[in-house]
Amino acid sequence: MNPSRNDVTRCRWCSADPVYQHYHDHEWGVPEYDAQRLFEKLLLDGFQAGLSWITILKKRERYRQVYRGFDVQLMAAQSDADLQILMQDPGIIRNRLKIQAARQNARAWLVLAKRTDPAAWLWQFVDGRPLINQFASHAEVPAITPQAQAMSKALKKAGFSFVGPTICYAFMQATGMVMDHTLDCFRYAELGCGTFTVEQQ
Secondary structure, three states: OOOOOOOOOOOOOOOOOHHHHHHHHHOOOOOOOOHHHHHHHHHHHHHHOOOOHHHHHHHHHHHHHHOOOOOHHHHHOOOHHHHHHHOOOOOOOOOHHHHHHHHHHHHHHHHHHHHOOHHHHHHHHHOOOOEEOOOOOHHHOOOOOHHHHHHHHHHHHOOOOOOOHHHHHHHHHHOOOEEOOOOOOHHHHHHOOOOOOOOOO
16 A cells, blocks of 8 residues: 555545655554554653644654653653653653653553553453444544543543543544544545554554
C-alpha cells in the first residue's frame, strides 16, 4: 500500500503533512495488541492533552530516545532529578505535570501487569475486538463514548493520570479498538472489512 499523496481520499483531519499522512495510512485505526506499544501510545496520547496530535507525532522519536523505547521499568524508576533533566529537553513537551504523569503511569502499569495482561485488560472495553464504525463524515465522529468513559474511570482507579475520556477515545481510535476512518477514506475499505497492513513505526 503506497498511495501517492494526491490520488486517494483520506479522513478530513489528515493534513497534507507527509508525517501525518504516513501515520494515517499505516497506523491510525489498525488494531494493536502488543502491550509495550499500547503503553507507548497511551502515554503519547496523554502528552497530547491540549495540543495537536501532529505536535506529538513529530516529537515521538525523541520521546522514544529519552524513554529508551518507553521502557516501563526505567520510567518507573526515574528520580526527581531525572525528571528535572527531562524538563530541559527541547525535543519533548516540557510540561512538568505530564512528565511526572509519565513516571506515575509507568508505575501504575507495572502494578497492573502483576495482576493481569495489560493489553487484554485494555481491550476488554471493546470486548476484545475492534468496533467498526460507519461514519459518513468527520462531523459524525464522537469525542467521547461510553467505552472511553469506562476505560478512563478504570485507568484512574488503577492510578493513571492524563487519561480522561477524550484522551481514552483518541487512544482507542489510534490503536484500532475502534475504527473511525470515514466511509469515503481509502483506508475504510481495508480496515472496515478486516484486511489491513501494519508497520512498525
